[in-house]
Amino acid sequence: MKVVAAMNGLVSSDVAALYALRYAALFDHTLCLLHVLNPTDRREEVEMSMAEAEEAAFHYGVKTERVFLTGEPADAIEKYLAATRTDTLFCSTRIRKKKRFFQNSLSEKLSRLSLPANLAVLRVAHVNAVFVTENILLPIREDRLSARKFAFFSAMAKAFGAATEIYSIHPADRRRIDAMDTHTARMLFQKINSRLGHYANTMKLLDIPLTIKHALTSSEVDQILHHLARHNFQLMIIGGRRLAKFPGFFRENPMERLFWHTPVNTIAFYAREKR
């Protein structure tokens, strides 16, 4: 199996490769450093970045390989993934036109495709955080946590030896929040805890510290940002959403907002399509 890191010579793609490396090291996968050649390429820098990633991989005892593709990036990557057995593709994202981190990006294009591998899109806030990841946050809506997302989350935690937190958010309007008494809130949270119980047990078996916290809020994104500001996390993993054809047409996409505002490195995770 391979873990692929899409590289383009930017600092953030170097950081994405380091996350991919830690993930590959956990499962003893091969780290594939991939670059799609294009006319405005800075190939020297890409190769320098690859050399640095290889050096780091050597330190972790991970096998690496370099792959250079040509053509339209999304198509080339899709074809490559289809031809190889890949666990996860890591790539970073940057600001696009109109101050967007995700929309109209290669990452977004990849997220729309039915890739035969998981996709982890990284937004880098701190270059160094990949070296000092001690706490990882996974915000979810109520108890909505897929097994694949949980697997990735726990794998990243195991790879970094980090403590984890699942932050369960209950969207509700202000009036409902104001009207809710402590007992009702406690009952609601207990119900969520019991539904997430098997995940908690799994974490216990994997020896990964896990905390489950809850919040009632009328604004999910603000609540997550508020939580990040109050606590010391180095990485946040969010469930990637495949955007509509005209995302942001009616309202701002929450993922876009999180990517734009996040004070910590954030991975949007897209589980591979079922075949």
Add this chain to the structure above:
Amino acid sequence: MTQLFALDRQALFQRLKTSEKGLDPEQVARRLVEFGANELATAAKKNYLLAYLGQYGNFFAILLEAAALLSFAADYYDPGQGTILGYAILGAVIINATFTFWQEYRADKAMEELLKLMPTKVSLRRNGKVVATTAHEIVPGDIMLLEEGDKVAADGILIEATSLYLNLSSLTGESAPVARNLLPGETQRALDAKNMIFAGTTVLSGSGVAVASATGNATEFGKIASLTKNVRKAITPMQREIVHITRILTVIALLMGGSFFALGLFSGKGIMLASTFAIALIVANVPEGLLPTIALSLSLASQRMARHNALIKNLDSVETLGSVTVICTDKTGTLTRNEMTLTHLWLAGGEQVAISGKGYQEPGDFSLDRPNDTSEDRLAAVLMAGLLNCRAKIDGEGLHGDPTELALVAAARKKGISPPAMKKVQEFIFTSERKMMSSVYQDGDATRLFAKGAVEALLPRCTSCLAEDNSVQPFTDAAREATLAQAKEFESQALRVLVIARNDKASEEGLTLLGLAAIMDLPRQGVSEAVATCKAAGIRTMMITGDNPRTAAAIAGQIGMLHDRVITGPELETMGDEQLEEILAKETVLFARMASSQKLRIATALQSLDEVVAMTGDGVNDAPALKKADIGIAMGLSGSEVAKEAADMVLLDDNFSSIVIAIEEGRTVYFNIKKFVTYILSHNAPELVPYILQFFLKIPLPLSVIQIISIDLGSDMLPGLALGSERPEKNIMNQPPVSRKGKILDREVFLRGYFFLGLIEATAAMAAFLFFLLLHGWQYGTVVLADPLLHRQAMTMTLLGVISCQMFNAWTMRSWEFSAFSLGFFSNRLMLWAMAVNLAWAWALLNVAAVQRVFNTAHVPLTDLWILLLFPILLFAGHELYKWLRCHGKSRSTAQPDRA
């Protein structure tokens, strides 16, 4: 696991992919798109499509949409002109929504442009060269160069530091200087690492070079900033008022429309006619221009305020400003110049020197009270000692350094003293523990030390003094007593006193006293006048400062800020909320030695007394108080980003006078909207009365629904907008604040608009219609005219009757209290344009066939138009008389029911 701050220099460069030389322009450009600009991402991006669609969902729009549906329904049951009418009303809805949206969009864009006025300049090393750029452009890996007085723009790790002290109060709330060096110390937390610097903090002294490690929201400061985002913003008085007006007018429209629909049906007029009546009454009652005018009025006011350095972040806050009853203001930089000025010197020989010229740049003179032959030499010696013992400098590029030192440098410049060619070899830095600093110079073979510091720190180290004859004499007990007495006298005048001394060896012991320097932060120009304006305007001003009570009281005295008592921070701690409220209800208080966190308590206490509070602040700890206050005002120059984010208004020049100008604009907006509402209510009566008369009397229809729409969205729109842009009235700051409970649509506005002016206009419209018909042979009882042209001509007369009255109404409405003649004909250019456009419109109604087809009008001979002249003049004169009586009548107080 290696934290960034624990890495050695080379590893740090490697980790952040940078070097001693810094990043090259290409790397910078790429990192800008990777990490974003170095700014705090604020509110969620506004979705303009949703905002536009929202315009179709307000009360008025729904009413008109219902009216359109009604006309379509009527047409379905009784085919006729209902479809055209329906489309016309929908057209009106679209025009109104688009216009309102366009105003708001323009206001938002103007606001975005204005917010760009607040960048911080930084020095960076890029590609081996020092470049000055804006803080927004810093990226991780940039090499930041820090000097005394600089504001740190991004988090970073120091790679060079010389006597570097930071003010971390914007992050920690602790204002004591914090030393920074190249060793992180025993910590795992970035905030505790001594080699880290943080965005939002200030360099108090020393210099340093740092590698930027995080920017924008990823900084520690950015995290704190996001904590303020979850605060719910309360509905503003303006929003409440719009809801109030909308509801009242909606109820009136529905009641009238519903009643006449029912009456029409029961009296057998048929569904088409009954619907036409209902639709006409609904359309006539809806003030289509209200929302765009409010948006324009607020937007123009905010732009005028920006020209006076008051940047409004939330347009609705403009109107709240008009209701402000208390201003709680900082002292330093807001009331005072934040430029320390050396106002007095006392020479060790006993002479006192008064120095004129405020601030750092103004020239000044030195006047000695009893000069002798050596006075000038000793004066020069004191100034030279002060100048040589400073890091601050004033040059062509501006001011650099600590304000106290700048005062000494400025005084030396006033005297024409420049530093001699001596080499500084050592410096004993200032710390809050030592309360003194000294510099050692090599002057040929001689070594000289110059010292300055607090009286209690430096005077005990003095063993000699420079006597009256310029000789060094022992510092006797009597001389010491005299020096202490002089220092106390200066302190009693709220002056900060520094001892200036020197030594002929590199030691801080056995010093020779040269004199005392008395320094003060003088009040800003125009602040006294602004405080007096507030007093006349019924606004209480309260100073809240961290300074000592004596200094605070002295400054308050100088600027005429009257106060009944001074409360210090520790005293406030011992007070209960009720006791504080009781004091604030009865007395005007000056708060001294206050911590930022105590501002919130003061704001809360004042609000519980029903006061409308404007509160200034600059630090991150001020943010809760700024949020709590009705108007939070952040300092643009010295304020932290968090304070600016939390505030409703940002003062770009940190000047108290700008607040007062903003309040004046706030009041102006309130009255402009009031004038506009009165103006649009005036046309409701002439739009309603023709239908009511036609319903009950046997006369032809005097005004069609499309003609009503042409008034509401055509001829009345521009004059309405012009009223919204009217300048402040001359007595606006001589009146009490607008009461929080006061309504724009109050009894007076309703009576003045609907009945007084409205009935004159209704009479004018009906008189024009009926006179014209009678002149052309019509007899009472003929409802359907044989000649359709005559009917259209008569309706044209009604329409022109309303338009001409509204034109005169707009002119007289320009002032709420004063004569229109006192305002100046050209003082509102938009009004002149509006009049010109309306005249052209009237001409088009009379002469352009296409316009006539759409609006059911026809050409009327000039010989018949004379009827239209009388009533507008009558309305103008009547309203001018009303205003005169209002101003000079017996019941002046009752003539202002909306005031507190």
